[in-house]
Amino acid sequence: MYAYDTYDHAIVNARVEEFRDQVERRMKGELTEEEFRPLRLMNGLYLQLHAYMLRVAIPYGTLSSNQMRRLAHIARRYDKGYAHFTTRQNVQYNWPKLSETPDILQELADVEMHAIQTSGNCIRNTTTDQFAGAAADEVLDPRPYAELIRQWSTFHPEFSFLPRKFKIAITGADEDRAAVKWHDIGLVVKQSDTGEIGFEVLAGGGMGRTPVIGKVIRDFLPVSDLLSYLEAMLRVYNEQGRRDNKYKARIKILVDAMGADEYARQVEAEWAKIKDQPLDVPEEEVARIKAFFTPPPLPVLDNDVPTVNAFADKNFLFKAWVSNNTGAHKVPGHVHVTISLKPHGGIPGDATDAQMDLVADLADKYSLSEVRVSHEQNLILPHVAKKDLPALWEALDAAGLGSANAGLLTDIIACPGLDYCSLANARSIPLAQKLTERFDDVKRLMDIGPLKIKISGCINSCGHHHAGHIGILGVDRKGEENYQLLLGGSGAEDASKAAILGPGFDEGGIIDAIEKVVAVYLGEREDGEEFLPAYRRLGADVFKEAVYGAR
Amino acid sequence: MAKKPAGPQMFIANRLDDGRAVFLTANGEWTKVAADAAVGQTDEEVEALAVLAHGAEDANLVVSVTAIAADTEGNNLAPAHMKFAMQAKGPSVRLDLGYQVSPNWEQ
Ligand code: SF4
Numbered sequence: 053m054y055a056y057d058t059y060d061h062a063i064v065n066a067r068v069e070e071f072r073d074q075v076e077r078r079m080k081g082e083l084t085e086e087e088f089r090p091l092r093l094m095n096g097l098y099l100q101l102h103a104y105m106l107r108v109a110i111p112y113g114t115l116s117s118n119q120m121r122r123l124a125h126i127a128r129r130y131d132k133g134y135a136h137f138t139t140r141q142n143v144q145y146n147w148p149k150l151s152e153t154p155d156i157l158q159e160l161a162d163v164e165m166h167a168i169q170t171s172g173n174c175i176r177n178t179t180t181d182q183f184a185g186a187a188a189d190e191v192l193d194p195r196p197y198a199e200l201i202r203q204w205s206t207f208h209p210e211f212s213f214l215p216r217k218f219k220i221a222i223t224g225a226d227e228d229r230a231a232v233k234w235h236d237i238g239l240v241v242k243q244s245d246t247g248e249i250g251f252e253v254l255a256g257g258g259m260g261r262t263p264v265i266g267k268v269i270r271d272f273l274p275v276s277d278l279l280s281y282l283e284a285m286l287r288v289y290n291e292q293g294r295r296d297n298k299y300k301a302r303i304k305i306l307v308d309a310m311g312a313d314e315y316a317r318q319v320e321a322e323w324a325k326i327k328d329q330p331l332d333v334p335e336e337e338v339a340r341i342k343a344f345f346t347p348p349p350l351p352v353l354d355n356d357v358p359t360v361n362a363f364a365d366k367n368f369l370f371k372a373w374v375s376n377n378t379g380a381h382k383v384p385g386h387v388h389v390t391i392s393l394k395p396h397g398g399i400p401g402d403a404t405d406a407q408m409d410l411v412a413d414l415a416d417k418y419s420l421s422e423v424r425v426s427h428e429q430n431l432i433l434p435h436v437a438k439k440d441l442p443a444l445w446e447a448l449d450a451a452g453l454g455s456a457n458a459g460l461l462t463d464i465i466a467c468p469g470l471d472y473c474s475l476a477n478a479r480s481i482p483l484a485q486k487l488t489e490r491f492d493d494v495k496r497l498m499d500i501g502p503l504k505i506k507i508s509g510c511i512n513s514c515g516h517h518h519a520g521h522i523g524i525l526g527v528d529r530k531g532e533e534n535y536q537l538l539l540g541g542s543g544a545e546d547a548s549k550a551a552i553l554g555p556g557f558d559e560g561g562i563i564d565a566i567e568k569v570v571a572v573y574l575g576e577r578e579d580g581e582e583f584l585p586a587y588r589r590l591g592a593d594v595f596k597e598a599v600y601g602a603r
Numbered sequence: 604m605a606k607k608p609a610g611p612q613m614f615i616a617n618r619l620d621d622g623r624a625v626f627l628t629a630n631g632e633w634t635k636v637a638a639d640a641a642v643g644q645t646d647e648e649v650e651a652l653a654v655l656a657h658g659a660e661d662a663n664l665v666v667s668v669t670a671i672a673a674d675t676e677g678n679n680l681a682p683a684h685m686k687f688a689m690q691a692k693g694p695s696v697r698l699d700l701g702y703q704v705s706p707n708w709e710q
Contacts, residue, residue, distance in 0.1 A: 079620070081663040099667060101690045103622040132700050149621045399696055470686065471694035481696050531684060 053116055053422065054199050054344045056164045063207070064161045067168060071095045072154035079151060096167025097153055101474050106145045106153060107170040108160060112180040112198040112222075113141030113425040117412040120423050122163045124408035130156050135408065137393060137401040139465060139516055140219070141179050141425045142170060146472055168206065173214045175205035175286075179221045181229045182426035185345060186388045186434040188380035192241040192249060194224035196342045197278060200333065204279050211286050215293035216301035218286070219258075222251075231427060231543035233257050233266045234519055236303045237285060242272060250274045255285060255315060256307030257547075259513035264304040265547045269316035275338075277323075280331040284323035288315065348420050348435055353385020355438065363442040370445050372494045373456035378441065385438055389419075391431040391448060392455035392463060396492055400466040400484050401429030410451050418444050427516075428465055428504075430458065460497040461505060461570070462488040465516055469509030469526060470533070476509035478526025478533035479559075483507055486563050491570075500570060503583045506541075519543035521584050522566060523550040535562040539569065539595060540587045553592060554600050565599045572598045608672035612649050613640040613680070614656040615687055616665035624690035625665065631655040633665060637691035638679040 056064070071091070078088040092098075096107040108123070115123075123143055127135045130152050131145045138144055148156055160166055169176060178198045185193045201220060205211065211218070221232040224241035232238030238254035251273045257266025273281050289303045292310075307315045364371035378387040391411060394400050403411070411431055415423045418440045419433035426432055436444060448454040457463050464487060467473065469480030484507055491497055506520030510527075517523030523538035534556040541550025557565055570583075572595050577586045587595070614627035625633035626640035634640065643649030649670065656668045672683035682688045689695070 079663070085660070085666045099617055099622050101686070102624055102693055103617075132697075134697075147621075151620050470689055471696050474686075476686070479695060485696070528685075533685065 053114060054111070054195075054341065060164070061161075064164075064166045064168070065158075067095070067166065068154060068157045068161050071157060075150060075154050090172075092150075092153075093171040094168070095153070095157065096170035097148075097150070098171065099474070100146070100468075100472050101470075102472065103147045104150055104153070105472065106148045106156060106167060107138070108143050108145070108165060108167050109170050109177045110142050110165070110425050111202050112178055112184070112195055113182055113427070114184075114195065115423040115425065116163075117415040117421040117423060119163045119165055120408055120412040120415065122159060122165070124405040124412065126156055126159055127408065128405040134402050134404045136399070136468065137403065137425050137429050137431070139427045139429065139467070139514060140177050141182070141427055142177055143425070144468075146468075172212075173216050173218075174212050175201075175208065175214075175218045175220065178202060178205075179219070179230055179235075179427055181223045181225055182390075182424045182428075182430075182432045183229065183379065183388045183434060184224065184424075185347065186381050186386075187225055187227075188382050189227055190225040190382065191243055192224040193345055193347075194222040194239075194241050195345045196338070197239070197241065197251075197275070198222050199341050199344070200278065200338070201282065204282070211290060214286070214290055215295045216298065216303075218289075218303070220282075226545070228543075228545040228547075229426075231516070231519060231547075233545075233547035234259060234516070234543055235266060236289075237282065238266045239278075244272060248274060251278065253281070253285075255319075256304045256312065258302050258304040259516060259518050260302065261299060261511045262302075262304065263513070263518040263549050264308060265549065266304075267307065267312035269312055269319065276332055276335070277327060279333065280327045280329070281319070281323055283331055284319045284326060287322050288318045347382065350381075350383040350386055350420075350435060350437075352383060353437060353439070355384050357385075357438045360438055360441055369449070369454070369456055369494065370442065372498060373445055373454060374441060376456050376460060376498070377458040378436075381435065383435075387436055387438055387441070389433040389436045389441075389444065390426070390458040391433065391453050392457050393430050393453075394457055394463050394484075394488060395452050395455045396462075396488050397485050398452075398488065399481050400464050403431070407451055407453055410447065410453070414444060414447055428463065430463070456494050457497060459502050459504075461491050461500050461503040462497060464488070464505045464507060465520075466507040467509050467515035469507070469515075473509060475512060476526065477528040478509050478535060480507040480509040480515055480524075480526060483524060483535070483559060483562065486559070487566065490563055490567065500574065501582050503570075504543075505566070516543060517541070518550050519547070520550055521587070522569060524562060527556060529556065532558070534558065537562060537565050537569075537599070539592060540584070542584060546584075551592060553596055568598045569595050608670060608683075611673040611675050612643045612652075612670050613637070613673040613682065614652055614668060615671050615682065615690060616656065616660070616668040618665055619663055626691070627652055627656050627659075631659070633659065637681050637688075640673070640680060642673045642675060642680060 221235040222239040240252040253270040254266035424432035466480040466484040470476035506516040507524040508515035508517040525536040538550035629641040674683040
């Protein structure tokens with residue numbers, strides 16, 4: 053993992069002291085709310101329906117066990133004993149007091165964390181593959197580049213007031229687990245035929261009220277040019293992105309308006325002017341950063357572990373968990389483990405302080421003290437020896453963390469919705485809870501197979517409903533919560549936009565509708581065909597008929 | 604700014620320190636209990652409440668002062684719109700903690 057140098061420590065600590073002073077002045081009335089609001093937002097502090105909300109950055113979703121322990125401590129000491137992991141691989145606290153926020157930020161700074169650039173029209177936390185550095189299908193570890201981007205974008209003076217917020221995602225595997233095509237900038241790490249490392253560069257993806265899938269603007273960008281090229285991309289956007297209408301201010305609108313080819317041309321022209329300036333970091337610095345991410349010295353072990361097989365034979369839930377929640381690791385005899393934060397009736401992405409402490413302890417014991425957060429709102433132990441799986445699962449299961457549903461229908465993304473969020477039209481969480489109750493049986497879930505349900509409480513799309521195999525969007529229908537059903541989206545390498553199936557439903561109605569959609573799929577699928585390909589083959593009509601036919 | 608609601612109105616805000624949703628009472632205090640809020644029936648009454656509410660904002664007691672439609676039909680006075688009703692009741696989830704359990708809960 054990356055470790056702060058003295059410069060990192062100094063700027064983060066200075067920011068805490070600056071915010072402490074600002075909060076004190078606000079509490080004394082020396083700053084008005086109007087003056088204070090942008091200052092608190094710059095430090096990740098929002099005001100929601102019932103309380104403040106503090107959004108803490110988890111750079112590219114990577115945490116040490118000590119950091120996780122500190123997050124647990126903050127939940128216990130300053131909040132109500134839980135925290136919420138988000139689709140930007142960050143963590144949110146729902147109940148901090150304004151006057152205590154500087155103390156929270158200091159506690160975070162002490163473990164090399166902060167809440168800088170988790171709000172506002174700046175470059176937000178770069179997200180990446182939650183299995184980075186571990187997955188067997190990885191071509192290259194994206195984390196050193198995500199870290200380079202973090203350093204470049206933090207307090208970047210030119211890009212602190214962009215037309216709108218800006219999100220970058222990066223992946224280094226063939227399977228896109230970071231939804232890169234749905235980002236303002238998406239980067240796919242590639243290795244050329246000659247062994248040179250670089251990126252395929254996409255621009256102009258995004259969700260919200262105008263969902264757009266990003267377009268490739270460069271097939272191969274050598275890694276040594278990454279920052280100057282990003283600088284050129286941001287410059288063109290910063291200069292020409294619309295500032296008159298916040299709904300048209302994201303880069304997706306600009307790229308769409310001028311065309312991806314023209315945007316690419318302008319970026320190349322800008323880049324030609326700046327690429328020879330010292331914007332890109334020297335090779336030694338890249339090497340220094342890379343050194344923090346050298347593959348851990350894991351021993352090569354046997355992939356077939358008789359004790360684990362014997363345990364699985366006696367315990368179906370464990371067997372299901374191994375099948376669904378673990379994946380192939382680079383090093384034989386190891387797996388990466390997804391700890392589902394989607395238990396029966398639970399709140400997607402929520403973890404209690406005790407659960408976070410436990411995950412930290414288990415990371416120390418079984419995963420080289422490393423934890424990841426996925427954009428699907430789960431936690432990951434990236435480096436686990438197969439022989440340790442039974443003991444790990446028993447410890448997780450005893451704490452309500454043993455759900456065997458990763459990647460299945462109940463592994464639902466849900467935004468906070470109207471239970472917390474002041475922008476919401478409808479609640480998201482209770483829908484997710486009811487779905488996990490309705491589809492409770494692991495055997496049934498496994499029979500249904502991979503199916504991603506994503507729920508947003510409003511068109512801002514924090515719950516990624518546009519990219520859901522099944523997406524749900526909460527709307528306000530004459531003062532009542534109403535839910536639109538969308539089908540056929542994907543956030544993966546085969547990215548697609550989900551389409552609205554028909555008129556919306558109330559809470560009970562949407563759950564029944566999903567059950568009908570699933571029934572059509574089960575009835576119509578071909579051998580081994582998963583939900584999304586089946587939907588693409590069948591088209592929307594057969595689903596529409598099943599859902600609305602009887603009306 | 605939300606557009607001005609029609610009919611009987613009440614004032615909602617968030618307390619400065621903990622952000623807790625509170626309602627303006629007739630004597631200019633802020634209560635956690637929506638049913639105890641003052642209701643302005645006429646433009647003049649609403650205006651008088653607005654003066655009190657914004658005074659509290661200027662005194663840095665509350666932020667985000669908003670006039671909202673009041674539902675005076677049922678037994679208990681409550682915000683008419685679901686979003687503000689949610690603020691009065693607390694989240695509909697995690698009913699094991701916080702002011703979802705009791706309106707008098709303090710952080
Ligand atoms: S999608 Fe809407 S309701 Fe959900 S968290 Fe985002 S802004 Fe709030």
